[in-house]
Each structure stands twice: as C-alpha cells, then as structure tokens.
Amino acid sequence: MNATNKNLHAKFLNETAEIDAGTKQPFANSRKIYIEGSRPDIRVPFREITLSDTPSAFGAEKNLPVVVYDTSGPYTDPEIAIDIRDGLPAMRAKWIEERNDTEQLDGPSSEFGQQRKIDPALAAMRFNLTRKPRRARPGMNVSQMHYARKGIITPEMEYIAIRENQRRENMSELLQTQHAGQHFGASIPKVITPEFVRDEVARGRAIIPMNINHPEIEPMIIGRNFLVKINANIGNSALGSSISEEVEKMVWGTRWGGDTVMDLSTGKNIHETREWIIRNSPVPIGTVPIYQALEKVNGKAEDLTWEIFRDTLVEQAEQGVDYFTIHAGVRLAYIPMTAKRMTGIVSRGGSIMAKWCLAHHKESFLYEHFEDICDIMKAYDVSFSLGDGLRPGSIYDANDAAQFAELKTLGELTQIAWKHDVQCMIEGPGHVPMHLIKENMDLQLEHCGEAPFYTLGPLTTDIAPGYDHITSGIGAAMIGWYGCAMLCYVTPKEHLGLPDKEDVRVGIITYKIAAHAADLAKGHPGAQIRDNALSKARFEFRWDDQFNLGLDPEKAKEFHDETLPQEGAKQAHFCSMCGPHFCSMKITQDVRDYADKLGVDEKEALSKGMQEKAIEFVKKGSEVYQKV
C-alpha cells in the first residue's frame, strides 16, 4: 500500500464510519412510522409530526399528528443502527429473487469492473460488497414497465401507492379541504391505488427508477399524476471531496427532501465512490455514464468508442445505478444549429458528443446504438433519462431550433425504449423566460408521448448569479404545475462554484417549495393538509408546531430565536414583532368571539346588509365605469 493510499485509508476510516449526528437527528417532535402493505415486508416509511393542543384562547382542541412523505431513509430512524461500511439493508432483495427472472453473476461482467475489483491498490477504499451482482436471465426483461404491461402489480408498485397517499385518510375535513387545482392533462385520482401505479407505468407516463442491483432502495415513482419529485446533485471534482464526504452529502440531501440523487463525479476513483454511495442510498441514484467513459480515454472526446461506453453502462448497471442520463439526441445534423447561439452547448454531455460527432463527422454512436443500450437497460431495470444535450444556456437561446430538433429525436428514442419495455424520462431546460415555459412542457408531452419530464429549473432570468436557486425555483414551480414530473435542483453557487452543505440544503428546500407549490396548484389530493396544519398552528401561536411542520424546522426556529430567544415567546398568544395592539391574529379572535356572542337576528342583519351592499355596488359600478 503506497503512501497516498495509506492517507486515503486513514482519512476514510476517520470520516466515514459515522454519518454526522446532525444529519441523522430526527426533526423535533417527529418520529418515523411505517405503514404495512399486503405483506409484512412492505413497510412504507413516513415522518409523523406530533402537534400540541390548540390553546384555550382559540377554543382548546386536540390536533392530530400530520404524516408527511419522507425521503430520509433509515438514517432518521433511531431504532436502526447504521454502519456505512455495511450499507443499508437490502429490503427489496427478496422481491427481486421471488420473481425468478434474474441470475446471480460470479462478479462484475464489465471489463472495468473486473479490473477495479482485483486492483490491490484500491483495497483500502473499496466497499466490502458481500453480495454479487444480478442480471436478467437470458431473454428476460426485468423492468417494472415490463411487469406493468403484463398486468403484474409488483410489491414496489404497492409500496409506492401507499407512499403517495401520505396516509391522509385520518385527517380532519378542515385540513383536507383544498382548492380544486388546475391539472393540465390526465388527472390524479382521489386515492392512488396499486393498479393506478401499474397503469401509469405501463403507459410510460411514470417511471419507477430501481435497478435490481440497488435492493437497498425505498421505491418511489416519477410521473405527473404523482407528487412532484426533486433531484439533488452531488459529485466530487478536481478540487476534490473525499469518498466519505460524498456519502455524507448524499445522506444530507435525502434529509432535506431529495427524492433522487445524481452522482456527477468526474475525478478518479469514481467507481469506488459510487459503490459507497449506492450501498448507502435509500433513494434512486442517477449518473451520466459518458463522464466516466471520458475519464477512461483521458478526457479526449474524439477517442470515445461504443465499446468503452458499453462497458461503462454494464459496469454502472451492475453497481446498481437506477437511471442513466444519455445524450443520444445530440445528432450530427443539429450541431451547426448551435453555432449562432449566445451560449452554444452548455450541457457537458452534449458538448462531449458534439465534439465526437464533429471530429469523426459521423452520427452519434449513442443514437446509432440506441437499441443495444435498451438491451442493457432491461437486463438490470435501469431507466433512461434522455439527456437534453442541446438545452439552452441563456434566455437568448431558449426554445430555439436546436433545442426542439433534439426534443423530437428524444421522442423518437422514447418510442424505441418503450418498444423494449424500458422505462424512460426526458430531460429539459435550462434557461427559459416565464412565457416560454409552457411551450416546453406542451411540446415535450406531444413529442415524447407523455413520458415524464425532468427539468433543470428553468432559470427565468440570467441576471442574478448567486441567486440562481431562486431564478430557477420560479421556473421549476411553474413547469411542475404544467406537468413536469421531477425538478433538478439548482444551488446558489450555480455558475460560480461548488456547493457546500449549506448550499445543498438551500437548493433542496427551494425545490421542495417549487414541487409542493406545483402539487397544490395541480390539486394533488392531500397536498394542502400540511399547509392548513401549519397555517392553523401559526394562527394559534403554536410556534413549535409551525416550525416543525415547515420544510426546514431548524432554520425556522433559528430565525425566530434570533429575534425572540426566550422560551416564553414560543408560548405567547401574540408576538413581540408587532406587539399586542397590532396583532391581527389576536384581533381576529376578538372578532370571532364577538360574532359568537351575536344573537341570530343580529347575525342575519349583518349578513343581509352585506348582500344589499353588494347588489348596490354592482349597480353603481356599472354606472361609474361609463363616466370614465
């Protein structure tokens, strides 16, 4: 073992044996609960937030706990001991084996995987994987879409149906009440059933990204008739984070609500880093395999070959990557369409493929070998995330010919993927002013047969570096409402530098806001429960409940305590921000008390007076407008 490795090993052991305590700490007044499905090994996790009683001034009542979707996995369950050297329990292993359509391999079947496995120099950093990779038996297709199309409801589908319902049946009517919502296209049923999940997957309108080699995962679904999901990116780089830091970042990302995590690492040892991440990840992991393929040819795009790329797909599929971003829509003929752009090609994968196509003056090997890729995907149930290599990198370039030419090709490729029963979602922009966002969504649905859309933002203006989580959060909320299924987060450091933990947290919370705002606007059943519970807590000055129901309880409490640190301030029935004279909540309660005291006659008189005035006003209004 050379000195570098010794150092790595030492560093590694020091840092990774434990996830930071703050990253695993359950949120205040919250506990992990599990809802069992039709068989005892379907146990769907939720976070249950316990609330205090309504104070007597507001009519003393019990407030039922609120149950929310929970992406944080076993980490926030204090009953489960986790050693990241062992990875998470392989919850799905039995379901996969039961289907009897996979075989266990002797070891990695990719050349690269084999090399890495026996390289003694890597021993120190290698995850101690005791399980061997699996693959579909010859001629078999193990994708959830394949099962769905055969009419099979898998345990994964049932798990998802329970998860999406968020156990709202026991909430009071007041909390459930919601505005009707405006859903563009297909509609969301009042209760999500396993059959509905199956049907959506069969149609290709939703995907369940879940590699058979990632049995540690808690199943989730991406589709516009389900809760809007968000993705958080992690990844080391030249400036380097260690393996342990990457695992910590992944767990940190799921704590705040990342539904999937993309590992965009580009340094060396990405094979080993990825293994650690997947073994410890309760959420789907996505990658961009061309990044690693490029490393294998020392960064020379023109030296890329189908064989190297193919081996990389197999290598990563056997580690358990759940979805691959593949830029197969960047075709030779589209490249000149980007020459007059303000910012050319801004997708890394897109620019690598553009360079390859130009250097060889040949059609992209990703496009040419697309059916071969499908054969790999279905052997492991890896989902496509068809990359938008020609997405706009500036407001100026939004919705241009290059972008939409590629989108049509992605639609063509979607049909090929579906022919193979391979799950598929489509990546989208980028940088788009507000009034052009809906066109992106509409064309995507039209060209790509309603396959789920997965967008980066879009940023609605380019003039705020340092705040691009916000410029893009606006676009993300809107496109989520219009039907986008998953939103890829953007951190405040976008365009400027590498995000630290705080940036990751801010980026994720911003995108949880966008996703939830979209769920509300679509009228997703139950989405409003949490808003209502928080609003009620706010009105009743139940400060701790207000914090705990929020997306970031720790930040809310911290902000509150900056102004009013005393414990008593969290019980006061008005707060010192406005003081009692100006407390509208307090005055409203006076109004209610007054209304309660009124006799029936008085109430009627009040309400009658109101109606008369309303009629009178409409009459007046009409006259008044004529005078202008």
Next chain:
Amino acid sequence: MNATNKNLHAKFLNETAEIDAGTKQPFANSRKIYIEGSRPDIRVPFREITLSDTPSAFGAEKNLPVVVYDTSGPYTDPEIAIDIRDGLPAMRAKWIEERNDTEQLDGPSSEFGQQRKIDPALAAMRFNLTRKPRRARPGMNVSQMHYARKGIITPEMEYIAIRENQRRENMSELLQTQHAGQHFGASIPKVITPEFVRDEVARGRAIIPMNINHPEIEPMIIGRNFLVKINANIGNSALGSSISEEVEKMVWGTRWGGDTVMDLSTGKNIHETREWIIRNSPVPIGTVPIYQALEKVNGKAEDLTWEIFRDTLVEQAEQGVDYFTIHAGVRLAYIPMTAKRMTGIVSRGGSIMAKWCLAHHKESFLYEHFEDICDIMKAYDVSFSLGDGLRPGSIYDANDAAQFAELKTLGELTQIAWKHDVQCMIEGPGHVPMHLIKENMDLQLEHCGEAPFYTLGPLTTDIAPGYDHITSGIGAAMIGWYGCAMLCYVTPKEHLGLPDKEDVRVGIITYKIAAHAADLAKGHPGAQIRDNALSKARFEFRWDDQFNLGLDPEKAKEFHDETLPQEGAKQAHFCSMCGPHFCSMKITQDVRDYADKLGVDEKEALSKGMQEKAIEFVKKGSEVYQKV
C-alpha cells in the same frame, strides 16, 4: 434635556452623520451617469457598467457598457457629498414652484405636527428642516393625474420617460434581440415617450407617487406598461432600532434596488424618524397612517376617530409621504365573512378597522370619509394605496368571498379617487396557490378599472417558514407577468422575526429577480439586454463582467472566490469547476471554430443533411405514434 434624550442625541450623532461606507460604495466597474432632458435640470441617473473586451479566443471584440436603471440615488455618486443632517438636494423644488399652484405654509398645519415641532424634549432628535411645508392653493389640485388629464406633460413625466427607456438605443442588435413576450392587456411601446407617460397617468393605469413636500425624490412610475417595481419595508418596533438605523436601512434598501420604501414604524418618535427618512430618501416613501393614529389613542382601536386620523394624514402629508395605505375597503358587512377562515384577518390595518367597526357597530370611518380623504390627497399629491385589509393569510383562505367583496369596494373607491383626480393603486394578496393567482389579477383589472396592482407576494405555499422570500417570489414573478405593477418584498424572516440588513438584501434581490423575470415575460423593450450581456460574458469567461452585470455583484464574486480565490481564475478560459475536459463553453468554441473552417460545400451538406433528417423524422414520428 433629560438623560434619555442626551443618550439618544449622543447615539444619534455617532451613528447618523455618515451612511456606512459599504452602503454607498459604487459597484465595481460601475459609475453614475446622467441623461439630460429638454431642460438642464432634468438629469436622469443611471448606472453604467463598463465591460472588458471579448478575449481573442472568442473573437476579440469591444463590449459596450451596459446602462441599467438605478434606484440608489446620489448615495452611489462619489461626486456628491451627502450629510444626512442636511438631507438630499431638493431637485424638484423648482418644478413645483413653477407650477404656481401651491403655497408655502408657516409651519405644520396638523395639530400633532405643531406639538412635535415645539416640544423641547424632541430637540435633540429633530431633523433640522429649513424648508416650510407646501400645500395646494385653495381650490387647486396638484396631483400628477390632474396635470395629465389637463394634457400637461410635467418635467416629472419627461424624467420618467427617459428613465424607463434605460438608454437602450446604443446597444448592439444582438443584445437587444428578445423573445416577443406575452403581455396580458395593454401593450408597451418600443420607446416610452413623455406623452405615453402622461396618457397612462391620465387613464389611471399608472401612478407617479410624489408628494410636493418630497422634492428630494427621483421621479418614478408604477403601472403595468412600465418596468415592474418593487417595494421594501423598513420600520422600527418594540425591540427597537434607532432613527439612524432606519435611515441606514432605507439607503441600504435603495442600494439593492428598492423602487419605493414603506416606513412601517410603530414605536414612539415615529414622526421624527419619518422626517429623517423622507429628507434623505431618493425614492417614494409609503406609510400606513392608521398605525400612527393607533399610537395616538394608546393602541385602543375603538378609540380611533376620524378627527385623529385626519390630523395624522395632514401631518404625514406635510412631511412628504408619497403614498398612504388606507384600508377603506374593510366594511362592517364583510367582517362576518372572515369568521370561518383558517387565519382570519392578517392585515394589521384591516384588523384594526375590523375591531373599530365591530366595537361601534358602524360603517368604517375611512369608507364614510373617503371623499374628505381625497381632498387631502390632492392638496399634496399623495397617492392612494388602497389596502387589502381582508387579504388571505393562508392558502386555505385564498380567493374567498371576504377578499373579493373588499376588492369590489376598492374598485368603487378607485372611481371616487379618480373623480378627484387623485392617483390610486390597489393592494393585493397575500397567500395564493399558483393556479389562483391569475384570477386575482384579472378581477383586480376588471373591478378597479386597470388601476395599478401592488401585491405582497403572493406566497404560493405555507409550508416553508424561513424561506418565504422564495415561496412568495414565485407568486410575485407570476403576478408581475400577469400585470401586477409593483411587488412588495418579503424577507426570509417573514412570520418569524424582524429582518436584519442581510435579510433585507436577500428579500430585495429575490424581488428584483421576480420583477425582471416578469419584464422579460411581458416582452418589455430592452429588458433582455442585461441578460444577454451577462450570458455573453459568462460564455466568454469574463468573470468580473458576469459578476458586475448581476443584481448582486458582491455576492456573486464572494461565491466564486470561495471555490476559486486566485485572481488568475477570473481570467481563465475555462474554470476548475468542471475542468477543461468537461468545459462545455470551451467545446462549443471548438465547434464554432470547426464550423468556420468548413468550406461552403461542407456547410451546405451539413445543413442539408439536417433538413433531410428533420423531414425523415417527422415522417417516422407519425408512424411511431401509431404503434403505441
């Protein structure tokens, strides 16, 4: 002078003689320029951002400076010495006098103003005002709307026309190119003329908030056919900021882009604080006079009277407040409509009036005396900001009967204001899920005769305390696009505590993003110049230009330097975030270079190939869809 006042005086002198250096510091590579109008005393300020040349690798060219709207007043002009004890120069004084329709009073005509002026205990904190208040001569109306309706183009209107054009005529075509935009309703001309300004003000579609007693102001306009504006709130409270801190906050707010500032102070000495703020403010100041009236009756809403309120209006009008929020739409009959709400009445002014109405069981004195209020407004040219006292305080309460009943009344009151040629805008929500936002805008335009809308957010979800600048920034951008003229900012501390300087900055930048995203979406002429210039700088790795063109150059540079502190990194033609292999900008340049090298025949072949493929694809696509 008692001990308390001595302390105040001492504190005051220490802290207020100077605005913080960082608050006045011009942004890097930026200088204040002035464009002269038809007379030499019309000098409209802009910030000119100087750019570096495009590096030779990207085709070496000069980049013209970009000129942007500037709200920061003389503070960022190093040529102007400011002593806040003297206040800003009274630029408009001559224009006001020239009109010959006002008279100078001997002193404050309000009772309260007179008391405060002679109270020896206040000597230490009193601004040394050497100018006496002005008022319209008997029978005269000095509102900009009145002039506009008489066909007069005032110097203020010409000033605004120059300001709104942002001097875009000398930008290159590339930078000006923009997407067409989608403007709901009336449209924005290619060039804003003084006549257009006059016409919009005459119709009531825009207001110029500018009290004749605030001659220090730099004229600006609020209306949906102009750039979207934002408001920042300041205000002391029980927990107390000093006078000097309030002035500092106002200047800080305009530095980051506050177009108007509302002083929401509720403590004692608010009369004196306000004087200091107005005398030093280059932007319109708004207030909620009922807050001060309530102080005068020791916080007992039921003790409020029309006489006390009237005196408060005169007091503040003679100090120079530019617009008053008046909750005259909170009528007795609407109050019971709020009883079943989740969060009742959340507007402070609204709840004060609701309490008064209930206590007296009488119609609101603001509603009853609305014409009397108009008489005061037109004597000083104070604009109405008709308060939405019944705005929703939660997603649950959005767009309910109480809210829209009040909105109709605000429309009725708008017609009365216009009968008096008094300028008027309408305040709006609040908390509204995305799909209900447009209804707010549409109904406001319909009921209020297209008077400018001025909204708080709206927040699109209630589940993110600590991030309500973002939950509301989403709604603000959308309603701005739909036609809202001014957006009232929300800081991260909303609902939790009092904002500090950093919160104010974050709140303002968030709202500048929302306003600019709306300008882009509406297709405001010239709005895209800044985006394009920044995108071009980004593509060409002109890091400093990218920072300086942003809304917050300091934050952008700070973020960049966290990852890449070396000075050289700001010149590199790729950055170490991705490294040269993954640098899509660099690869794009290779593509361009390659395209340039191609012969004409090759270019044609490429482009022809592309067209053939496109046709082929459409054919294929149609077939493919039939297979599903």
